[in-house]
Amino acid sequence: xxxRDRVQQxxxxxxxxxxARNTLVHGGGGHVELTPLxxxxxxxxxxxxxxxxxxxxxxxxxxxxxxxSGGGLGLGMSGAKRLVHEFEVDSRLGEGTTVTVTxxxxxxxxxxxxx
Amino acid sequence: MTGFxxxxxxxxxxxxFTVPVLQLGDTLLVTLQGELHDGMAEQLQQDITAxxxxxxxxxxxxxxxxxxxxxxxxxxxxxxxxxxxxLLAARTVLAGMRPAVAITLVELGLTLPGLRTALxxxxxxxxxxxxxxxxxxxx
Numbered sequence: 444x445x446x447r448d449r450v451q452q453x454x455x456x457x458x459x460x461x462x463a464r465n466t467l468v469h470g471g472g473g474h475v476e477l478t479p480l481x482x483x484x485x486x487x488x489x490x491x492x493x494x495x496x497x498x499x500x501x502x503x504x505x506x507x508x509x510x511x512s513g514g515g516l517g518l519g520m521s522g523a524k525r526l527v528h529e530f531e532v533d534s535r536l537g538e539g540t541t542v543t544v545t546x547x548x549x550x551x552x553x554x555x556x557x558x
Numbered sequence: 559m560t561g562f563x564x565x566x567x568x569x570x571x572x573x574x575f576t577v578p579v580l581q582l583g584d585t586l587l588v589t590l591q592g593e594l595h596d597g598m599a600e601q602l603q604q605d606i607t608a609x610x611x612x613x614x615x616x617x618x619x620x621x622x623x624x625x626x627x628x629x630x631x632x633x634x635x636x637x638x639x640x641x642x643x644x645l646l647a648a649r650t651v652l653a654g655m656r657p658a659v660a661i662t663l664v665e666l667g668l669t670l671p672g673l674r675t676a677l678x679x680x681x682x683x684x685x686x687x688x689x690x691x692x693x694x695x696x697x
Contacts, residue, residue, distance in 0.1 A: 446657065453627060453658035457666060460629040464596075508667055518630040522666035 448548070455488065455546040458526040461519040462492045462542050469512070470494025470540055480545065487528075487547040495539035502532060577602050579609055585617040585686060586610065586648075587679065591624040599635040606639055610646045617686035618643050621679050623654030633668045640673050649689060650674065653682035 459475075466473040473494030480487035499505045506524065511517035520542075524530040529545035577598065580587045586609055588602070606618060620636065622628065628636070640650035651674045663669065676682035 449656075450658040450661050453656075453662045454665065456627045457629050457662045460627060460631075461666075464629070464631065516630045516634050516668065518667045522630060522668070525665045525667070526662065 451546065451548060454526040455490075455544075458523040458544055458546075459490055459492075461523040462490075462544065465519050465542070466492045466494045466496075466540075469499075470496030473539075480547075485547050485549045487545055489543065489545045491541055491543045493539070493541045498536040498538055499532070499534040499540055500536065502534060506532075576605070579605055581609070581613055581615060582683075584615050584690075585619060585683065586613075586615050587619050587621065589621045589624065592626070594625070594632060596631055599632055603635055603639050603642070607642045607646065610643055610648045616648050616690065618648055618650040619653055619676075619679055619682040619686070620650065621653045621682075622659075623656065623678065625656070625659065628655075628659050628663060630666060630668055633663060633666075633670060637670055637673055649686060651676050651682040651685050653677070653679045 463475065466475075471494060473492065473496070476491040476493065478489040478491075480489055504510050505512075506520050507517070508521045509517040511519075520532075523542075523544065527544040527546045529543075531543045532540065533543070534540040577591075577594070578589060579602075580589075586606065588606060594602070609615070610618065618639070620639070622636075625632075636652060640652075643650045652670075653676045655675060674685065676685050
């Protein structure tokens, strides 16, 4: 495995750890759906972290570096976003939160948004 | 589909095994391997701090060459271990971080300022020994 693959793998595993912790700490537990992707010659992995917790009241605030409601460093959401190629949050108050991230093994599809 | 819930052992939960902490002269050598869950990381923080107080070591080397992934939680615990050791007059060096882990931590936004690092355990020991001589004022 070349260093680039290793970095890509480490980034995705780290993002998964941050988001799974959010699901557990803020969402009261939940589950992850893993979907392998094949688009043309590109292989990717999509992970959806699903909880039925209280939802995120202020998404902009939750995505801000250094903001925390759980006693952590406040890097979970914003940091995880920087570690993957695609990042999407669907949160409804009182119903739950789903954070979906996608990482591509080959550099073909997207340019990284927002970085 | 992978499920996880609040039943995971918390800070006060049961620990399957503990991280070995070895004393080499004036230095504690802590070797982390594989995955360290949150409860174990917090237990390690308490263990190291207690060992420093009891044994009066002046240095701590934490070898993370066997660690695949450092997230913001483990990063914070490592920084807090170093800060606590500092208050107990011991210096901490983080040794052997993998390149992929370093790149990931920077992108995550966790650069661990104030935490001394070395490429491997040997250099970490040299760094501590050099600091020792320096603080004693000998050339």
